Amino acid sequence: MKKSVFTGLYILIAILIVLPFVIPNAFYMDLAIRMAINAVIVLGLNLLIGFAGQISLGHAGFLGIGAYASAVLPTHFGWHPLLAMGAGAAATGLLAALVARPIFKLKGHYLAMATLGLGIIINIAIRNEAQWTGGPDGMPVPSLGLFGFDLTSDKHWYWVVALLLSISVWASLNLIDSPFGRALRALHGSEVASQVVGVDIVRYKVAIFVLSAVFASLMGSVTAHYVGFVTPNLADFFHSIELVTMVVIGGMASVYGSIVGAVLLTALPQALATFEGWETVAFGAILMLCMIFMPKGLVPTLAAKFGKGE
Amino acid sequence: MKMALLDVKDLSIHFGGVKAVQNVSFSIDAGIVYAVIGPNGAGKTTLFNLITGVYKPTAGEIRLDGEAIHGKSPNELAVRGVARTFQNLQICLNMSAIENVMVGAHLRLDRNLVKAALRFPGLKKRDAELRAEAAELMRFVGLEQFIEARADSMPYGALKRLEIARALAMKPRLIFLDEPAAGLNPKETIEVDHLVRKIADSGVTVVLVEHDMKMVMNLSDRILVLDYGKKLAEGTGAEVRQNPDVIAAYLGAHA
Amino acid sequence: MLAQFLQFLFSGVTVGATYALAALGFTLIYNASNVINFAQGEFIMLGGMLAVFFTMSGLPLPVALALAIIVPAIVGVLVEKLAIEPVKGAETVTLIIITIGASLVIRGLVQVWLGKNTHSLPAFSGDEPIHILGATLLPQSLWVLGVTALVVIALWYFFNRTLQGKAMLATSFNRTAAELVGINTSWVLFMSFAMSAALGALGGILVTPITLTSYDVGIMLGLKGFVAAVVGGLGNGLGAVVGGLLVGVLEAMGAGYISSSYKDAIPFVLILFILFFMPRGLFGGKSTDRV
Numbered sequence: 001m002k003k004s005v006f007t008g009l010y011i012l013i014a015i016l017i018v019l020p021f022v023i024p025n026a027f028y029m030d031l032a033i034r035m036a037i038n039a040v041i042v043l044g045l046n047l048l049i050g051f052a053g054q055i056s057l058g059h060a061g062f063l064g065i066g067a068y069a070s071a072v073l074p075t076h077f078g079w080h081p082l083l084a085m086g087a088g089a090a091a092t093g094l095l096a097a098l099v100a101r102p103i104f105k106l107k108g109h110y111l112a113m114a115t116l117g118l119g120i121i122i123n124i125a126i127r128n129e130a131q132w133t134g135g136p137d138g139m140p141v142p143s144l145g146l147f148g149f150d151l152t153s154d155k156h157w158y159w160v161v162a163l164l165l166s167i168s169v170w171a172s173l174n175l176i177d178s179p180f181g182r183a184l185r186a187l188h189g190s191e192v193a194s195q196v197v198g199v200d201i202v203r204y205k206v207a208i209f210v211l212s213a214v215f216a217s218l219m220g221s222v223t224a225h226y227v228g229f230v231t232p233n234l235a236d237f238f239h240s241i242e243l244v245t246m247v248v249i250g251g252m253a254s255v256y257g258s259i260v261g262a263v264l265l266t267a268l269p270q271a272l273a274t275f276e277g278w279e280t281v282a283f284g285a286i287l288m289l290c291m292i293f294m295p296k297g298l299v300p301t302l303a304a305k306f307g308k309g310e
Numbered sequence: 311m312k313m314a315l316l317d318v319k320d321l322s323i324h325f326g327g328v329k330a331v332q333n334v335s336f337s338i339d340a341g342i343v344y345a346v347i348g349p350n351g352a353g354k355t356t357l358f359n360l361i362t363g364v365y366k367p368t369a370g371e372i373r374l375d376g377e378a379i380h381g382k383s384p385n386e387l388a389v390r391g392v393a394r395t396f397q398n399l400q401i402c403l404n405m406s407a408i409e410n411v412m413v414g415a416h417l418r419l420d421r422n423l424v425k426a427a428l429r430f431p432g433l434k435k436r437d438a439e440l441r442a443e444a445a446e447l448m449r450f451v452g453l454e455q456f457i458e459a460r461a462d463s464m465p466y467g468a469l470k471r472l473e474i475a476r477a478l479a480m481k482p483r484l485i486f487l488d489e490p491a492a493g494l495n496p497k498e499t500i501e502v503d504h505l506v507r508k509i510a511d512s513g514v515t516v517v518l519v520e521h522d523m524k525m526v527m528n529l530s531d532r533i534l535v536l537d538y539g540k541k542l543a544e545g546t547g548a549e550v551r552q553n554p555d556v557i558a559a560y561l562g563a564h565a
Numbered sequence: 566m567l568a569q570f571l572q573f574l575f576s577g578v579t580v581g582a583t584y585a586l587a588a589l590g591f592t593l594i595y596n597a598s599n600v601i602n603f604a605q606g607e608f609i610m611l612g613g614m615l616a617v618f619f620t621m622s623g624l625p626l627p628v629a630l631a632l633a634i635i636v637p638a639i640v641g642v643l644v645e646k647l648a649i650e651p652v653k654g655a656e657t658v659t660l661i662i663i664t665i666g667a668s669l670v671i672r673g674l675v676q677v678w679l680g681k682n683t684h685s686l687p688a689f690s691g692d693e694p695i696h697i698l699g700a701t702l703l704p705q706s707l708w709v710l711g712v713t714a715l716v717v718i719a720l721w722y723f724f725n726r727t728l729q730g731k732a733m734l735a736t737s738f739n740r741t742a743a744e745l746v747g748i749n750t751s752w753v754l755f756m757s758f759a760m761s762a763a764l765g766a767l768g769g770i771l772v773t774p775i776t777l778t779s780y781d782v783g784i785m786l787g788l789k790g791f792v793a794a795v796v797g798g799l800g801n802g803l804g805a806v807v808g809g810l811l812v813g814v815l816e817a818m819g820a821g822y823i824s825s826s827y828k829d830a831i832p833f834v835l836i837l838f839i840l841f842f843m844p845r846g847l848f849g850g851k852s853t854d855r856v
């Protein structure tokens with residue numbers, strides 16, 4: 001069982017190594033990079049939603065904090081981009097930890113409401129503080145210098161995010177199959193049962209919420225540097241929903257499902273662009289159909305069909 | 311006088327107008343099997359919920375080894391060696407059977423997030439040992455055939471025992487079993503009867519809620535009878551059986 | 566001073582009434598199915614947009630308005646039949662994604678058919694403002710408040726005095742028990758989606774003369790309706806109405822006295838505070854989860 005879990009990782013690494021040599025052009029290279037970035041965010045979010053069973057409808061807000069830290073701090077204050085990225089992540093972690101305690105005394109829909117509200121407030125703040133953030137129009141982001149050379153070419157970016165993705169998958173697999181991960185999954189399965197065996201459930205929920213928020217923030221910074229420009233859309237409610245959708249469509253509580261979800265939903269808007277004007281309808285219809293016919297998500301549904309546990 | 315392991319004094323809880331437990335007092339010595347009986351709705355499960363911290367009492371005191379524990383949360387009680395099972399199964403169906411048991415050992419493990427994510431060798435080694443230990447526990451409760459099973463594929467009777475295995479994985483001093491034989495067939499009931507005996511013999515103090523009177527009389531050193539949330543009687547099996555209030559209540563309830 | 570305060574209050578209760586109708590919609594569906602319907606805001610949008618469309622296409626006003634309520638109600642029922650019923654008992658997140666999918670489909674269709682322009686409706690009884698203590702009140706605001714009040718009374722009557730209403734209420738307390746006593750819970754589900762879509766649409770129609778409408782106004786209105794429903798304690802009808810008015814008034818006051826650019830953030834700041842300090846909303850009772 002343990003073997004088959006890591007087999008997936010080896011296959012992923014193999015694909016990641018081969019991919020740049022078969023990608024036909026810059027357009028697909030860009031798509032692949034954005035897929036990988038989203039996959040890392042979704043991995044973190046899936047730990048929260050799929051494994052621990054908690055909802056967040058505000059994760060784009062955390063992503064936005066990271067992205068704008070990387071845009072604002074170097075531009076207006078001359079910070080080193082890495083320092084800015086770290087500051088963004090730290091601020092996100094702090095904010096997440098601060099609100100998480102009261103939030104995680106809540107359940108289900110109240111939790112959805114609280115995280116949604118938090119995300120929207122962050123987004124509105126970004127839109128309104130135009131003197132720092134450029135407001136609704138967004139702002140450019142300086143390039144990221146790493147160890148003396150500027151990360152500018154897509155090739156370089158690809159290897160960076162591929163590495164990040166591989167490490168994240170490895171770490172997630174490790175985490176799930178550890179005392180910490182078991183406690184997370186147990187509190188999803190039964191809060192009261194996990195409490196009576198000694199799991200401090202609020203602490204675990206807070207920990208995984210903060211962890212996934214910091215993941216999102218860091219990847220927000222990466223996105224900002226990669227794209228070279230940030231807009232408030234990165235942090236809006238719809239983007240939060242997109243991220244949750246990636247988790248749910250790929251498969252809750254499935255590491256590889258997170259990647260599949262991120263890949264599919266990053267590609268979907270591109271694929272739908274041909275349906276001029278009908279993109280929103282098509283996107284909504286696909287969400288509904290997927291959830292109606294595969295409420296557990298793609299990877300778990302397929303895995304069950306072909307009789308193989310993940 | 312020797313101090314009791316568990317001391318409950320004037321314990322009460324109200325849900326709105328429902329007085330589920332009212333002024334109940336009793337104490338349990340270490341090493342015995344203590345049964346709580348009474349008709350459905352008498353407040354037995356609620357009493358368990360109160361002692362294990364799942365509910366907060368409206369009034370009263372609970373002491374474990376002399377330390378006041380009322381109002382403490384379930385995880386704080388787990389630290390003090392209190393384990394329990396649930397009348398309405400609380401199995402994590404999103405996990406495998408053996409993982410459910412491994413969760414029981416939560417407090418005895420290194421729960422560090424960073425070490426886990428980075429796959430520290432010590433952690434992996436300890437996990438492997440734990441897996442073997444959990445398998446051993448599953449054999450102890452008679453679930454050897456389910457060691458590789460997913461929890462959501464197991465029958466009801468097996469899940470009841472899986473709960474017991476999980477509770478035992480805590481290495482508790484005191485274990486609360488809420489109707490461990492409910493819904494089981496006669497053969498399974500006898501097996502559970504033996505299992506409870508084995509647990510008690512291993513030195514764990516057992517508190518048992520059970521409707522099967524034969525099993526209760528067989529196993530228990532002392533019995534507490536609840537009715538409408540109140541203590542009706544307490545004593546050895548023989549004492550309780552002869553108590554006129556108990557006879558009246560039981561005859562009344564079953565007439 | 567007073568005039569200004571009154572001015573903010575008037576505009577606050579007017580939008581607040583719309584939030585209240587939306588919140589009632591959330592409450593109805595939540596009680597019947599435990600689903601938070603993220604498409605609720607789209608019914609508000611649909612009401613306003615369809616009213617504009619039907620009046621522009623020459624239908625007499627009453628017919629146009631009736632249609633602008635009936636069509637969203639049918640859409641609501643379709644959402645329930647096609648998307649909610651098939652996944653009974655699914656996880657909360659799954660249901661959230663489904664209703665968000667539904668909202669995208671509705672919004673997308675309106676965008677394709679009716680375009681991206683902003684529209685208005687003529688006020689029902691003129692634009693001549695009424696002067697009260699130096700503040701002005703639009704006659705349309707009176708329409709909004711009056712109709713909302715009527716709706717609240719009608720709903721109260723329905724749930725407390727009619728058999729159908731009591732059946733719906735019973736289902737929300739205990740579905741299994743309701744089924745046991747012979748209540749058709751599938752009908753209850755049907756009714757709650759139809760009613761909450763109609764309520765949303767009604768709110769959308771009423772405020773359109775004041776706030777204007779376009780294909781994308783549903784998101785914010787819906788989210789604020791959700792806030793209002795939670796402020797009052799999810800599932801509590803009276804709470805939804807009070808919550809709606811409270812959110813509307815605080816938003817207007819905040820916009821007026823503090824910062825108009827942070828107007829949209831105010832409901833969400835409010836809800837975070839309420840959830841932090843009163844985890845079940847203003848009117849949500851305390852209860853212990855049964856184990």
Ligand SMILES: Nc1ncnc2c1ncn2[C@@H]1O[C@H](COP(=O)(O)OP(=O)(O)O)[C@@H](O)[C@H]1O
Nearest residue numbers: 325330349350351352353354355356853854855
């Ligand atoms: N969380 C709760 N909220 C409200 N009432 C409860 C709760 N838990 C138990 N009760 C009530 O307390 C009484 C005792 O229930 P319980 O302890 O389950 O009885 P027993 O286990 O003896 O059958 C019942 O009337 C039950 O409805």
Ligand SMILES: [Mg+2]
Nearest residue numbers: 354355356397
């Ligand atoms: Mg009981």
